Amino acid sequence: MAEHMPVDKTFKLFIGGAFPRSESGRTFQVHSADGDLLANAAKASRKDLREAVKAARSAQPGWAGRTAYNRGQVLYRVAEVMESRRSEFTSVLRATGMAARAARTEVDRSIDRWVWYAGWADKLHHVLGTVNPVVGPYFNFTFPEPTGVVVVAAPDDPPLLGLLSRIAPVIVSGNTAVVATGGPSTLAAVTLAEVLATSDVPGGVVNVLTGEKGELLPWALGHMDVNSVDLTGAPDGLENEAVAAAADNVKRIVRSDPAGASPYMIGDFLEMKTVWHPIGR
Amino acid sequence: MTTSTAFVPSTGGGPVSTTPVDAVSLEARAAALCTRSIKTTSKRAALHTTIRCIDLTTLEGTDTAGKVASLCQKAIRPSPGDPTIPSVAAVCVYPEMVEHAVAAVAGTGVAVASVAGAFPAGMSAPAVRVADIADAVGRGADEIDIVLNRSAFMAGDLGRAHDEIVAAKEACGSAHLKVILETGELGSYDQVRRASMLAMAAGADFIKTSTGKIPRAATHPMVLNMAEAIRDYADQTGVVVGLKGAGGIRTAKQAWHHLVIVGETLGSEWLNPELFRLGASSLLNDVLMQIQKLDTGRYSGPDYVTVD
Known part of the structure; x- marks a missing residue:
């Protein structure tokens, strides 16, 4: 039998x-x-970003329209598939120079992190929303809604945990994401994309662009159909004008802890809607 | 192999022959033309030409006078904040809406086109269809879009399909007649080529791809096919007929590829609303977003154009 060619x-x-x-x-x-x-990875251009934003925009209403419970289930399913690809994630991290034990630990923590956020899907409204005490014949309440399309600059370090810790709080509430990644997290991001493609996440909810984050982010910041940009993993030296361009359509600019976990990190990508509902006296 | 069919133009002259279509070459040529890259100033010119050639269309059972009025405002001034953006060629509505459209566009240079003749199927008695056309003309339509009698055409009764277009042309009076072939129902490029020659010989001022009511409408190879039919007809008779693509044209890029195909096949003198139209509704917003991108250097979004 012929020798197998890799x-x-x-x-x-x-x-x-x-x-x-x-x-x-x-x-x-x-x-x-x-x-x-x-690897020779694809280097995304501004037009790839444009297509990714288009895909994210068209996926967004359907994703936000699912029940919170269902979104949690879909995210949990991603964790199941990641679990089955544990060795692949570990070897991707090993390739970045991480020691075997450290790589295994990061994969474990990453999957745990994702499951933790999956659990928030049907709880965040209760924790982040509220009933407001008002004077007058009104029932007044505030509830969170997803902001829309979010461009995420994935952190380089930690490569996998940082990637998952920034994507999960964006999509759990019904936002859709365009993830710009490069450097050490490139291979982890592509592997994650394969996981997402083979789990139950609808196409367009997470889009992954590999390449130069510094090249893509100014286009994302100026894009009038992007609602928020997470600059947590953005390279230094992003010009002030580029960031100022985000003001034109009142984008939310978020800078956060690359490996942190908090329900308030979900809140970074939410809009709060307050409703005054008349009640009789 | 289908034999070529000769039609005698109703305007006089000898019979015109129909060239058989090589489907593989046709699609390859259309695909090659669609790789044409158009940038900066040429792109802006192409986007403006696209707007000037649009028949802004609403053909819904839910159309109202109010909806038609707002469509007409958009037709006259597609981008309220930018006076450099030209008006579209025409609005295209159902006969029942023609008077509202005529009132809204009066004096602006925007024409009113009406579908008629039992659009979109055309499956009514000939007298009823002619009366429908006369009614739309009477309401003030400048242009009439009718459908080819596909039932007669597909059954081989070419004479009947032809004579009905002649009758429609008569009913139009001075209004321009566009004949919709509904290419998606005709089955092959050869059939479309033959239907194009038939419609032109019967006196159509424009031939039009589709109603927009069925899928597989104004594809690039199909528009190329019909453009070649128009070129053949002009070569043989000297009569110049216009082309309207309609159905499924949603993006600026699709539209400027149509411009490339028509310009390369028929010549750049065809790239004006007298001889070329694009029937569309959502296309206009995409073109406006592309112009905003050229103006600002940033990608725009649907929040920055008017809602239809």
């Missing part, structure tokens, strides 16, 4: 549930900590 993976983008190459045809090299070439 089939290397082509690392592509993840847009609207599909895995396209960059429309620009560009790639970039991903190296291990030792300098070995690991």
Whole structure:
């Protein structure tokens, strides 16, 4: 029998549930900590970002329209699939130079983190929403709604835990995400995209762009159909004008802890709606 | 292999022949033309030409006078904040809505097109269809969009399909007649080519791809096919007929590829509303968003154009 020839993976983008190459045809090299070439990954362009935002926008009402319980179930399913791909995630982290034990620990923590956020899906409204004490014949309450399409600059460190810790609080409430990633988290992000594609997450809810975050973010910040940008993993030196451009359509700009976990991190991507409901005297 | 069919133009002259279509080459040529890259100033010109050629359309059972009035305002001034944006060519409505449209666009240069003749199926008695056309003209429509009698055409009764268009043309009087072939129902490029020649020989001022009511409408190869039919007809008779693509044209990019196809096949003199139209509703907003992108350097969104 002929010797098996290894089939290397082509690392592509993840847009609207599909895995396209960059429309620009560009790639970039991903190296291990030792300098070995690991992959030629697709290098997303501004037009890929535009397509990803379009996919995220069209997926958003359907995702937000699901019951909170169902969104929690869908996210839990992602954790199940991640569990079955544990060895792949571990080897991706090992390739970035992480020791075996540290890599295993990060994978464990990442899956735990995701499950923790999945549990928040049908609880965040109670914790972050409220009934307001008002004087007058009104029942007054405030409840959270997703802000819409969020562009997430994924943190480089920790590569997997940071990625999941920034995506989960965005999508758990019904937002859709366009994740810009590059550097050490590239391979983890592409592997995560494969997990999302084979779980129950609808296409377009999470879109993954690999490449230069610094090249993509100014386009995201100026994009009039993006509602929020998470700059937690943004590179230094993003010009002030680029960030100021976000003011034109009143985007929420978020900077947070790359590996933290808190219901208030979900709150960063929510709009609060207050309703005055008349009641008789 | 289908044999070519010769039609005698109702306007006089000898019979015109129909060229058989090579489907593979047709699709390959359309695909090649759709790779044309259009940037910066050319892109802006293409977007403005697209707007000038749009028949802004609403053909819903739920149309009201109010909806038609707001459509007409958008037709006249597509982007209220930007006076450099031209008006569209026409609004396209049902006969019942024509008077409202005529009142709304009076004096603006925007024409009123009405579908008529038992649109979209055309399955009514010939006298009823002619009366429908006369009614729409009487209400003030400048242009009439009718459907080809596909039932007669597909049954091989080409004479009847032809004569009904002649009768429709008569009923139009001075109004322009556009004949919808409903390409998605005709089955093959050859059939569409033959239907195009038939409609032109019967006196159509425009031939139009589709009603917009069925899928597989104004595809790029189909528009190329009909453009070639128009070129063949002009070569043989000297008569210049217009082309209208309608149905499924939603993005600016699709639209400017249609411009490329028509410009390359018929010549750039076709790229004006006298000879080329795009029937569409959501296309206009996409074109406006592309213009905003050119103006500001940023991607726009549907929140920054008017809601239809």
